[in-house]
Ligand SMILES: *[C@@H]1O[C@H](CO)[C@@H](O)[C@H](O)[C@H]1NC(C)=O
Ligand SMILES: *[C@@H]1O[C@H](CO)[C@@H](O)[C@H](O)[C@H]1NC(C)=O
Ligand SMILES: *[C@@H]1O[C@H](CO)[C@@H](O)[C@H](O)[C@H]1NC(C)=O
């Protein structure tokens with residue numbers, strides 16, 4: 001009946017009336033195991049982490065004083081999980097950075113903004129001691145991965161930068177706060193050097209590995225890695241050939257990177273990934289991003305790499321990722337739908353053995369979780385803003401909060417994906433000490449602005465395995481008006497869209513019963529706690 005557009009006022013009334021008392025609900029069976037064994041995937045509170053484009057690092061953290069907005073966004077997650085934040089600083093601008101002791105903070109050259117790239121990356125960055133020292137403004141306990149220039153193929157630059165990073169982390173301010181240099185990374189996306197002019201067009205994985213070993217030997221000795229807890233992230237490629245003859249973890253392993261002196265300090269392989277590159281967006285593209293099947297196919301293609309990495313007892317992370325390259329697609333990457341993508345993407349990644357997912361961020365990028373600085377140009381098209389936009393969180397930040405609450409502060413949470421036979425509903429259950437605590441469900445059907453019907457899916461809940469069957473639960477909902485909204489979300493009735501990034505508003509309270517099940521409208525995530 002809804003397919004016919006011949007509405008009269010009375011049929012309109014009828015449609016609304018029917019929708020009000022009997023929303024378009026379909027039922028889906030969900031079986032939740034009451035317990036898991038020790039080999040179910042572990043999830044740490046910093047599963048959702050940040051990768052920061054280093055050119056404007058000081059705009060994130062602060063130069064002479066702390067950027068408290070950014071600090072609060074991280075501290076909120078610490079309060080929920082008890083886990084120390086982990087951040088990576090580097091990316092494209094890592095290969096365009098030099099160190100100079102004569103510069104106090106940083107000097108840099110930016111290309112002019114364009115409509116598709118309103119906030120371009122600096123082409124040239126000269127960092128001074130204060131640039132690295134500013135890491136002291138991070139929350140106490142933060143673990144940092146710092147990227148060092150390899151693209152420039154200048155050993156002096158690699159050496160001076162390494163020494164500056166080590167000096168900063170050895171200073172009392174950082175040591176006393178327990179802010180640690182967990183990892184160094186040498187070079188960003190070296191598989192692209194043959195396309196971007198940093199190396200010859202014939203640059204191969206064997207040439208890369210040999211050259212990396214030479215530079216990394218200097219980095220390793222300069223940083224005295226043998227006498228410290230700092231280790232190295234290997235690979236950090238933009239893509240993967242998944243083969244031993246191309247750029248991939250398998251490729252560096254086949255070229256014996258791990259038996260080299262610096263390779264002995266690689267204990268983590270980092271992979272970069274974007275779901276595509278779109279410099280303009282639309283509702284269809286947003287639905288593609290959110291779709292359960294495309295999230296799974298994007299991530300599952302890395303299964304051979306994860307296996308090859310784990311076979312060598314190394315950890316595997318997504319060291320840089322986000323929705324669409326081009327700093328995000330306008331009206332897609334910056335929206336509430338992207339928050340649902342972020343949540344499903346990070347949680348599904350955990351199921352494949354990806355231990356952390358570092359979402360890439362830069363000042364004014366469309367796909368940010370956080371905009372920590374005042375913006376004077378539109379992130380969507382670069383046009384000047386009549387009123388500067390104050391620091392704020394974007395919709396994806398709610399995904400970090402929801403993942404943090406679902407994982408909780410046990411320090412030993414495990415998560416399993418629930419098998420749900422529905423193309424739009426995904427679900428995960430969370431366990432502490434092997435016992436069921438919470439579940440998250442995501443309805444990734446895009447309800448876009450201007451659409452008229454919003455379906456809802458009923459989940460029929462049953463339990464499997466041994467343990468006490470809960471009879472009731474409390475509910476928190478990520479309420480989204482439209483998938484393409486850029487703001488106005490609430491989580492359990494509360495907002496993080498506040499001037500200081502601290503949670504605001506009054507919590508809502510909702511409970512449900514297992515016998516009654518629960519409804520989840522299109523474009524919503526819910527967490528139920530038993
Ligand atoms: C420090 O940051 C503030 C705020 O972003 C900026 O106005 C100021 O110019 C910066 N100072 C230096 C020395 O870079
Ligand atoms: C690293 O390279 C720099 C620049 O060539 C050199 O001065 C330094 O002695 C090297 N350090 C080590 C430990 O090889
Ligand atoms: C190499 O790096 C050093 C230190 O950053 C810099 O002074 C020098 O100009 C660089 N050399 C080239 C050829 O770029």
Ligand SMILES: *[C@@H]1O[C@H](CO)[C@@H](O)[C@H](O)[C@H]1NC(C)=O
Nearest residue numbers: 275276288289294297298301
């Ligand atoms: C990744 O997801 C995008 C949608 O965001 C889709 O267009 C693309 O085909 C997917 N890639 C893979 C390898 O599944």
Ligand SMILES: *[C@@H]1O[C@H](CO)[C@@H](O)[C@H](O)[C@H]1NC(C)=O
Nearest residue numbers: 445446447451453454455522
């Ligand atoms: C709107 O209704 C149609 C027909 O029932 C359904 O296929 C579509 O998924 C619905 N859209 C939303 C956002 O619920």
